[in-house]
Amino acid sequence: MACALLGLPARFTRHKGARDMQTSEDFDRGDSVTPSSPVVVPVREHHRVLIIGGGTAGITVAARLARAGQKGVAVLEPSQHHYYQPLWTLVGAGEARVEDTVRNESRLIPHGVKWVRDAATEIDPEAREVLTRGGLRLGYDFLVVAPGIQLDWDKVAGLREALKTPHVSSNYDVQLAPKTWRLLQNFQGGTALFTQPSTPVKCAGAPQKIMYLAADHFRRTGVMERTSVVFGSGAKTIFGVKPFASVLDGVVHRYGITPRFQHNLIAVDGERREATFEATRDGQTERITLAYDMMHVTPPQSAPDFIKRSPLSWREGPNAGWVKADKYTLQHPDHPNVFALGDASDLPTSRTGAAIRKQAPVLVENLLAYMKDLPLPARYDGYASCPLTTGYGRLLLAEFDYDGKPAPTIPFIDTMQERRDMWLLKKYGLPRLYWAFMMRGLA
Numbered sequence: 001m002a003c004a005l006l007g008l009p010a011r012f013t014r015h016k017g018a019r020d021m022q023t024s025e026d027f028d029r030g031d032s033v034t035p036s037s038p039v040v041v042p043v044r045e046h047h048r049v050l051i052i053g054g055g056t057a058g059i060t061v062a063a064r065l066a067r068a069g070q071k072g073v074a075v076l077e078p079s080q081h082h083y084y085q086p087l088w089t090l091v092g093a094g095e096a097r098v099e100d101t102v103r104n105e106s107r108l109i110p111h112g113v114k115w116v117r118d119a120a121t122e123i124d125p126e127a128r129e130v131l132t133r134g135g136l137r138l139g140y141d142f143l144v145v146a147p148g149i150q151l152d153w154d155k156v157a158g159l160r161e162a163l164k165t166p167h168v169s170s171n172y173d174v175q176l177a178p179k180t181w182r183l184l185q186n187f188q189g190g191t192a193l194f195t196q197p198s199t200p201v202k203c204a205g206a207p208q209k210i211m212y213l214a215a216d217h218f219r220r221t222g223v224m225e226r227t228s229v230v231f232g233s234g235a236k237t238i239f240g241v242k243p244f245a246s247v248l249d250g251v252v253h254r255y256g257i258t259p260r261f262q263h264n265l266i267a268v269d270g271e272r273r274e275a276t277f278e279a280t281r282d283g284q285t286e287r288i289t290l291a292y293d294m295m296h297v298t299p300p301q302s303a304p305d306f307i308k309r310s311p312l313s314w315r316e317g318p319n320a321g322w323v324k325a326d327k328y329t330l331q332h333p334d335h336p337n338v339f340a341l342g343d344a345s346d347l348p349t350s351r352t353g354a355a356i357r358k359q360a361p362v363l364v365e366n367l368l369a370y371m372k373d374l375p376l377p378a379r380y381d382g383y384a385s386c387p388l389t390t391g392y393g394r395l396l397l398a399e400f401d402y403d404g405k406p407a408p409t410i411p412f413i414d415t416m417q418e419r420r421d422m423w424l425l426k427k428y429g430l431p432r433l434y435w436a437f438m439m440r441g442l443a
Helices: 056-067 085-092 177-186 206-220 242-255 353-371 420-440
Strands: 043-052 073-076 081-083 102-104 114-116 120-124 129-132 136-145 190-196 227-233 258-261 263-269 274-281 284-291 294-296 338-340 384-391 394-400
Touching: 043 056, 056 073, 056 353, 056 420, 085 177, 085 206, 085 384, 085 420, 136 353, 177 206, 177 294, 190 206, 190 284, 206 227, 206 242, 206 294, 206 384, 227 263, 242 384, 242 394, 338 353, 353 384, 353 420, 384 420, 394 420
Parallel strands: 043 073, 043 136, 073 114, 136 338, 190 227, 190 294, 227 258
Antiparallel strands: 081 102, 120 129, 129 136, 263 274, 274 284, 384 394
């Protein structure tokens, strides 16, 4: 579901680096303390480097620090399981299995790195402490903030209830991705609605990837002739990088998809099978309700709540709620012993695993230099990649930088067109790159 891990050659919220699913394994918040409750003194620990988040970003940084010989590193992460989310799109299209996307978190914690299985609730950068849900008070000399992104299901009225019906699903939930495939298999025609919120999301291309696969499936099964595929997107265009947007415009035309841009989903009536959007036209906002026979929803997303409350985040403006980080060095502008990367940062690039793969070595090199009072030597150029599945056996590999220019990394191959070899790379090559190399600090 989320975007993949290029560029090549080799060298995914919430509270999970690029792995942002809120699952039943997560710690309950617990009851609030009443005046009659016993006073619990927080347990204190201190770490040379504390990493918040054990997802793609957190584990990659931890592995690289371990390989560099850095001692006293700890990863703060509550979940038992770690997911490779880019495959969830293919799970939803019947091309992959959920069990192929998951590993035990314990297998990924690098040797010599401590796993603190708890969740952050507060960051105090002045005291250099992180408070946890379980009552820990974790001190640090240096902090890496990589908690990932939060899925805000409740910001769409009625969405949770609609997801319990047989007609609505989302590949952004590991438990729902197989349901998406069942919806496609059982669909016999009508309106197939796909949505993308106006908020930033994990992999901006993911909401449309499943739409193209669905349209291709409908075409192959003879259902397309009695089907209307509609894309209700809060964005202004199909894709933010023009050279790739022009290719995707052709894909939309090929399948006869009706795009409705600047349509932000705000409510779902699962019983009536109706979706309500806040639509912007000529500077005016109105509410539009569309009927559907099946719908795939991408939920609104934001930085985790404890990040929004943190002194490390922007208080106002377009980046409100996201962690501050210098776009080139990844160092916090106000607290130089703090670095940030991944989905919860304010870095002006796509929130993808590929971006993290390029951010992590920059962060580690700069952090190690800062520890020695040296100038920060490494620079991140904004590289991100989104492998866009445009049909079964077809994929457009979008690679770009901060300037919105194509930044291809594979020599002798024209990645400005849909390709079968890129489909094979996504399905087989990138998962191996992730588990065997990136999570071990080798790529």
